[in-house]
Every structure is written in structure tokens, then in C-alpha cells.
Amino acid sequence: MNKKEAEFSNLVKAFRKRHMGKGPREIRTTFCKQWAICEMEGNLSPVEKFIASGTEGKQVLRTARTEMVKDIYRNHPPIEMEQLLGAKFIELFVDIDLEKDFGMSIFVFDQDIESKFLLK
Numbered sequence: 001m002n003k004k005e006a007e008f009s010n011l012v013k014a015f016r017k018r019h020m021g022k023g024p025r026e027i028r029t030t031f032c033k034q035w036a037i038c039e040m041e042g043n044l045s046p047v048e049k050f051i052a053s054g055t056e057g058k059q060v061l062r063t064a065r066t067e068m069v070k071d072i073y074r075n076h077p078p079i080e081m082e083q084l085l086g087a088k089f090i091e092l093f094v095d096i097d098l099e100k101d102f103g104m105s106i107f108v109f110d111q112d113i114e115s116k117f118l119l120k
Contacts, residue, residue, distance in 0.1 A: 004084065004117040005029040005036075011080050012038055012105070019072045021045075024103065031114040036085075036107040043096060043103045052098045065096045065103065078107075087111045 001009070006029070013023035025042025043065065044052065051057035073092045082089050087109035096103035 001028060001030070002118060005031055007084055008036055008081060009038065011078070011084060012040075015076075015078055015080070016069075019076055020069070031117055033112050033114050034087075034109050036081075036109070036113060038105045038107070040103040040105065042101060044098070044101050049101070058098055061098060062096065065098075066094045069094050069105075081107070082109075085109060085113050086116070087113055 008031075009027040009029045012029070013027055016023040022043075022045050024040035026040070028039045030037045030039075044061075048061055048065075052061050070092050073089070078089050088111075089107060090110055091108040093106040093108070094103070
């Protein structure tokens with residue numbers, strides 16, 4: 001992870017803490033073309049882990065950790081991330097493995113951020 005990827009990881013963690021009450025324990029970001037791909041570990045709170053222990057709870061939690069997260073970014077555009085990258089946020093793809101407490105978020109921007117910030 002280069003410096004800009006590390007800064008982006010910190011912004012993602014802070015954004016999630018501010019809007020969801022808890023950020024992931026660890027984030028690794030990789031820039032690939034117009035995508036910022038974030039691998040996140042330690043996403044779930046103790047209460048969420050308890051909820052995920054039941055079948056119905058898993059579905060509710062999965063929806064909350066995917067669809068609701070996308071809604072948060074739609075309703076609160078990540079301006080700090082756009083400023084860091086000098087690119088406009090377009091879309092977010094999210095998935096989580098509740099058993100492993102491992103999530104992925106792919107942020108899509110309006111330009112190639114990889115070529116802007118990675119040294120070849």
C-alpha cells in the first residue's frame with residue numbers, strides 16, 4: 001500500500017466510524033484503474049456477531065452491511081475521499097463474509113486513480 005492508499009484507508013475507517021458507529025479494525029486499499037478496492041477485517045461489533053449467529057439474523061445483518069452502507073454513501077457523499085484523490089465518487093460495491101468478519105468495498109471514481117498515484 002502506498003501513501004495515498006493508506007490515507008484513503010484512514011478516510012474510509014473514519015467515515016464508517018462517523019456514520020455507522022464503528023469502523024473496521026484493519027483496512028488494506030489497492031488502487032486499480034478507477035477503483036479503490038478496500039479489504040476490511042474486524043467489521044462487526046459484538047452485538048452484530050451475536051445477531052449473525054442465527055439464520056434470520058445473518059440475512060438482516062448482511063442487508064444492513066451491504067445495502068445500508070451503500071445508502072449511507074449515497075446520502076453522505078465522501079467529499080474527503082474525493083478531495084484526496086481529485087476525482088468524483090460515482091458508485092460503491094460492497095460485500096461481507098459474516099463468518100470470517102471480512103468485507104470488501106469497491107469505490108468507483110470518475111477517473112483513473114491508479115495511474116495518478118502509483119509509481120510504475
